[in-house]
Amino acid sequence: MAEAGVILAATGVVKRFNALVVLDRVDFTVGAAEAVGIVGPNGAGKTTLLNVLAGALRPTMGTIRFRGGDVTGAQAAERCRLGIARSHQVPRPFGAMTVFENVLVAATAGGGFAREAAHDRSIDALDRCGMLRVANRRAETLGLLDRKRLELARALATDPIILLLDEIGGGLTDAEADELVGTILELRKRGLAIVWIEHIVHVLLQVVDRLVCMSAGRIIADGEPKAVMADAAVIEAYLGGGVA
Numbered sequence: 705m706a707e708a709g710v711i712l713a714a715t716g717v718v719k720r721f722n723a724l725v726v727l728d729r730v731d732f733t734v735g736a737a738e739a740v741g742i743v744g745p746n747g748a749g750k751t752t753l754l755n756v757l758a759g760a761l762r763p764t765m766g767t768i769r770f771r772g773g774d775v776t777g778a779q780a781a782e783r784c785r786l787g788i789a790r791s792h793q794v795p796r797p798f799g800a801m802t803v804f805e806n807v808l809v810a811a812t813a814g815g816g817f818a819r820e821a822a823h824d825r826s827i828d829a830l831d832r833c834g835m836l837r838v839a840n841r842r843a844e845t846l847g848l849l850d851r852k853r854l855e856l857a858r859a860l861a862t863d864p865i866i867l868l869l870d871e872i873g874g875g876l877t878d879a880e881a882d883e884l885v886g887t888i889l890e891l892r893k894r895g896l897a898i899v900w901i902e903h904i905v906h907v908l909l910q911v912v913d914r915l916v917c918m919s920a921g922r923i924i925a926d927g928e929p930k931a932v933m934a935d936a937a938v939i940e941a942y943l944g945g946g947v948a
């Protein structure tokens with residue numbers, strides 16, 4: 705049985721790609737309205753963990769539970785309806801559609817909202833991400849920064865209970881990073897649980913309650929953010945991985 709307050713739990717998760725073990729018996733939990741950061745060198749398995757949580761990949765072994773139910777066999781679309789939304793590290797909007805249309809598809813197909821509710825949700829999601837100004841542009845004309853914001857808006861439009869974010873902050877100026885932190889803190893106030901993979905640790909630390917560090921497919925530290933950053937195994941993983 706899950707611990708009290710835990711809404712999302714991965715237990716004993718292994719993911720192999722042929723001989724390559726990318727997740728090696730990972731146990732990971734997120735509490736209701738909790739914000740958890742994930743750091744770790746490139747190739748550590750962070751995106752793969754997010755894929756397994758969101759249903760884009762099936763684990764080789766282990767289980768994923770969400771709000772008391774076993775979702776290990778549930779497709780991504782089904783998990784999205786249950787309240788698990790994610791952004792992609794490499795944004796992939798429908799390029800020929802407008803920004804608004806992209807978000808509307810997420811609200812209807814992903815969130816299950818009917819026409820008018822989907823419309824209102826989409827406007828709200830765009831507003832929260834500062835994207836109303838480009839709502840009528842074709843998605844393929846956006847720069848990388850706005851594509852990342854669009855990823856966030858699409859995830860929000862599904863009205864999630866938990867948001868899984870994969871490197872949405874890379875390449876931001878200080879002002880843009882502050883704006884993003886403001887947006888995420890606002891979502892926290894509304895009670896969303898958040899899992900945020902990010903290399904920019906000082907940005908992450910403004911938002912998260914807990915920090916997890918992954919290295920070579922394992923969770924090597926999990927706890928209070930500053931304590932995790934000071935952990936000897938974490939420092940070693942970063943030096944060994946050559947990523948700051």
Ligand SMILES: Nc1ncnc2c1ncn2[C@@H]1O[C@H](COP(=O)(O)OP(=O)(O)O)[C@@H](O)[C@H]1O
Pocket residue numbers: 721724726744745746747748749750751752753
């Ligand atoms: N579909 C795949 N097939 C084979 N190997 C993969 C696949 N996806 C990821 N990997 C490998 O798994 C490891 C972890 O990747 P990833 O989860 O993207 O790491 P991170 O997000 O921490 O940088 C890497 O060695 C990567 O090459």
Ligand SMILES: [Mg+2]
Pocket residue numbers: 750751752793
């Ligand atoms: Mg990644």
